[in-house]
Amino acid sequence: MIKDRIILGIDPGTQLLGFGIIRVDGAGKPHYVDMGVVDLRREPDPYAKLARIGEAVADLCERHAPTDLAIESPFYGRNAQVIFKLGRAQGAAIAVAAARGIPVAEYAPRKAKMAICGNGAASKEQVSLMVGKTLGVELEPRFLDATDALALAMCHYYQLSSPLASGGSSGSWEKFIADNPGRIKP
Numbered sequence: 001m002i003k004d005r006i007i008l009g010i011d012p013g014t015q016l017l018g019f020g021i022i023r024v025d026g027a028g029k030p031h032y033v034d035m036g037v038v039d040l041r042r043e044p045d046p047y048a049k050l051a052r053i054g055e056a057v058a059d060l061c062e063r064h065a066p067t068d069l070a071i072e073s074p075f076y077g078r079n080a081q082v083i084f085k086l087g088r089a090q091g092a093a094i095a096v097a098a099a100r101g102i103p104v105a106e107y108a109p110r111k112a113k114m115a116i117c118g119n120g121a122a123s124k125e126q127v128s129l130m131v132g133k134t135l136g137v138e139l140e141p142r143f144l145d146a147t148d149a150l151a152l153a154m155c156h157y158y159q160l161s162s163p164l165a166s167g168g169s170s171g172s173w174e175k176f177i178a179d180n181p182g183r184i185k186p
Contacts, residue, residue, distance in 0.1 A: 007069075011146075
């Protein structure tokens with residue numbers, strides 16, 4: 001079970017960048033901390049957008065001191081240029097975390113949706129509803145990029161909480177048993 005962590009989720013974008021932060025308490029329970037969007041639509045210079053992303057993520061790191069960064073991996077859509085732009089936005093955020101020694105985990109959008117809704121093709125509205133219910137907070141539908149970022153943070157929490165999270169089947173269970181001898185009954 002993971003304890004005492006602050007997970008920063010980032011839904012990278014060059015128009016809107018969503019962020020969501022959860023805190024995992026000493027009992028291993030996640031709690032809502034913060035969420036929002038960085039609106040980059042008025043900035044015409046693509047390199048200035050990347051600088052703003054870096055500044056925004058650095059500010060979030062200063063304010064919340066995350067122990068982990070969970071970020072959405074770029075995915076191929078209709079236009080190849082989009083994946084390049086998303087990759088740059090993702091890279092700007094990752095560079096800030098890496099410079100601070102914050103471990104980075106990357107999740108495909110479908111994996112985060114599956115972790116939250118049990119359906120990799122869930123809509124943004126479904127993700128928002130489930131994240132709100134799970135964390136016990138009322139989330140505004142106008143912040144769908146931010147709720148996606150919260151979903152990434154929750155996906156990372158679930159990944160860290162799983163005895164199988166480290167990959168490999170038998171090795172992970174062996175580690176779980178070794179780390180939790182009191183939970184094993186003869």
